[in-house]
Amino acid sequence: MKLTILGCYAATPRTFTNPTSQLLEIKNRLFLVDCGEGTQVQLRKNKIKFSKINHIFISHLHGDHFYGLIGLISTFSLLNRNNDLAVYGPKGIKEIILLQLRLSNSWPNFGLHFHELTSNQSELIFEDDKVIVKTIPLKHRVYTNGFLFEEKIAERKLNVDAVREYQIEKCYFQNIKNGKDIFLDDGTLISNEKLTFDPEKPKSYAFCSDTIYNEAIITLIENVDVLYHEATFLQSEASLATKTMHSTAIEAATIAKKAQVGKLILGHYSTRYDAISLFKEEAETVFPNVLLADDGKSFDF
Incomplete structure (x- = not known):
């Protein structure tokens, strides 16, 4: 299981940071999770083959999590893509993308399939012979889901x-x-x-961004190998986190501790801070195994 961070900063892109997008490689499948501006540039920088991405998961319809999607779909067409592409995201994602394709007369030459999500309960949204993906309902200013990726038990x-x-x-x-x-x-x-x-123990990865502190997700992510949880603010801005429905580093660590996860990856940092190391320092006062996401960084598990 390998995770490549394409972007992990909040709100707006900068010359040296990118909004949320990441690529999960699990059981030889590539899953793109969120698609902020600049995603396809980051994919090229990390030498990831576009043709291997067949499933894209969008957590919510705030721009820093999906404004790169229409550009990526358009590039797929220019590259004469043949494989079908499945997009999983909140209701409305299909309308937004199809409107842009229609008005620009840029219909893709491959199958484009939307799986729109509306449930406030966790549900199975993808399954094949190796991997299953479930939603993790989150609490944010708009309808939002995290995603739980789980390997199936391998043959002996x-x-x-x-x-x-x-x-x-x-x-x-x-x-x-x-x-x-x-x-x-x-x-x-x-x-x-x-x-x-015995086969290797199946690995699991939970992606949780964006969300206010929400203990309701604990039973859904309990004992996962790796948890990515947003940490937009430090504790000094806890009131701002509550107001904007985001989390602090300590709150993310508290969720990790209560869910007894293996590793915690922090991300979705507000750009108001000079050093992301501050997030790790705060989180480690609650949970010991903390890693920091950063653009272009990869984790092998």
Whole structure:
């Protein structure tokens, strides 16, 4: 599981910072999460192939989280994209994008599918044979969702030495990896535990931006390996965080602690602060395993 931060600052782009967008690589799938201005430039800087992005998740309809989407879709067309593209986001995202495509007469030459979200309850919005994605309802000034990405349990790993010892033919290998016991030709039953190793523990990643401090999400993100939680303000501006329905670094750390997550990544920093290290310092007074997002930074988990 690899996370690349394309942008992680709040409100407006600057010459050296970008609004929210990140790319999650999990089980060889690439998921784009939010798409602020400059996303496609950041994708190029990080040498990410546009053609591998087939699913885009938009948390909410504030500009710093989706104003880069129409540009990215237009570039996909100019690059003669053939793969379908699925966009998951709040109701209204389809209208906004299609209006721009219609008025600019720039209809894409690939399938563009919108999955509009309206529920205030967590729901499954994507699933294939390797990964599932669920919403995390957040509390912000407009309808907002975070997203929970979870690997499915992988098939068991073949113990090559054991299958050779029992002289088991290759045609049975897939059944063994699927967890089945095997009967030898003489009728002896060989338990699956003797023929396989446990698969790796499935990894999980929760993306939570933007939101006020909200303990209702704790049960949804409990024990995730990695939590990205917005930390727009330091505690000295806690009243401003409440007014704008954002969180402080300490509040993000408190959520991480109560949810017993593995690692906490902070982001969505207000540009009023001189150093993002201040966010880490505050958060670590509550939760020990704190990482700082920054534009162009990658995390391998």
